[in-house]
Amino acid sequence: MKIQLALDRMTIPEAIETVKEAEHYIDLIEVGTSLIKEFGVDSISEIKKEFPLKPVLADMKTFDNAAYEFTIAFDAGADMATVMGAAPLVTIETCLQVAEEKRKEVMIDLLNVTPEQMKRLLTYQSAVFCEHVSKDEQESGSKTKQNKGRLPVDRLALAGGIAFSSLPLAADKDPEIIIVGSAITKAENIQEAAKQIYTALQTIKTGENV
Ligand SMILES: O=C(CO)[C@H](O)[C@H](O)COP(=O)(O)O
Numbered sequence: 001m002k003i004q005l006a007l008d009r010m011t012i013p014e015a016i017e018t019v020k021e022a023e024h025y026i027d028l029i030e031v032g033t034s035l036i037k038e039f040g041v042d043s044i045s046e047i048k049k050e051f052p053l054k055p056v057l058a059d060m061k062t063f064d065n066a067a068y069e070f071t072i073a074f075d076a077g078a079d080m081a082t083v084m085g086a087a088p089l090v091t092i093e094t095c096l097q098v099a100e101e102k103r104k105e106v107m108i109d110l111l112n113v114t115p116e117q118m119k120r121l122l123t124y125q126s127a128v129f130c131e132h133v134s135k136d137e138q139e140s141g142s143k144t145k146q147n148k149g150r151l152p153v154d155r156l157a158l159a160g161g162i163a164f165s166s167l168p169l170a171a172d173k174d175p176e177i178i179i180v181g182s183a184i185t186k187a188e189n190i191q192e193a194a195k196q197i198y199t200a201l202q203t204i205k206t207g208e209n210v
Contacts, residue, residue, distance in 0.1 A: 006181030008032030012043050016050050021190035025198035033059045041076040048077030055079040063087045066094035080105040085113040085121050129153040133160030171204045
């Protein structure tokens with residue numbers, strides 16, 4: 001299980017400082033949608049330039065115009081980019097094709113995906129499937145928990161409001177990637193928060209109680 005640090009609602013210099021604090025305790029860096037929307041793909045290239053050895057995910061949340069959006073994300077230095085699972089299948093297939101050509105990876109964001117759509121997505125097993133509780137759902141309290149049960153996918157990621165207290169529940173699904181944003185980035189002590197989550201995950205992996 002890897003930890004992906006999601007960087008949202010901050011400037012590029014703040015994002016770089018945040019990663020410097022947390023870098024020993026995280027496996028992947030996510031350049032959040034909010035950074036990409038506010039500062040463009042420079043947010044991807046500047047963060048990749050600063051941390052060339054860490055895999056970088058660009059949270060593009062692509063819904064259309066797949067070849068263009070995935071090409072600019074990968075050319076800016078992203079190692080993986082996101083496409084929405086509710087998008088037309090041709091969009092998802094184009095993302096997979098661009099990623100294959102450039103030897104990069106795709107994460108499919110399952111936000112608002114219906115069971116019917118999910119069945120169709122299961123053919124794309126090279127992708128990472130991200131179960132995502134959205135920021136708006138988190139903030140409205142309408143749906144604050146991950147679904148129960150594990151999706152029949154090879155590569156699973158979990159995102160949305162995951163914190164130290166909800167780690168055991170998330171880890172129970174044995175995801176490849178656990179995405180943590182605010183619980184680290186908005187903590188008073190970023191390094192301590194990242195270390196606490198990293199240590200808890202190590203403990204869970206070795207089968208001890210947290
Ligand atoms: O995709 C996102 C927002 O759309 C974030 O990456 C995801 O929600 C993780 O951040 P947090 O832990 O703060 O919820």
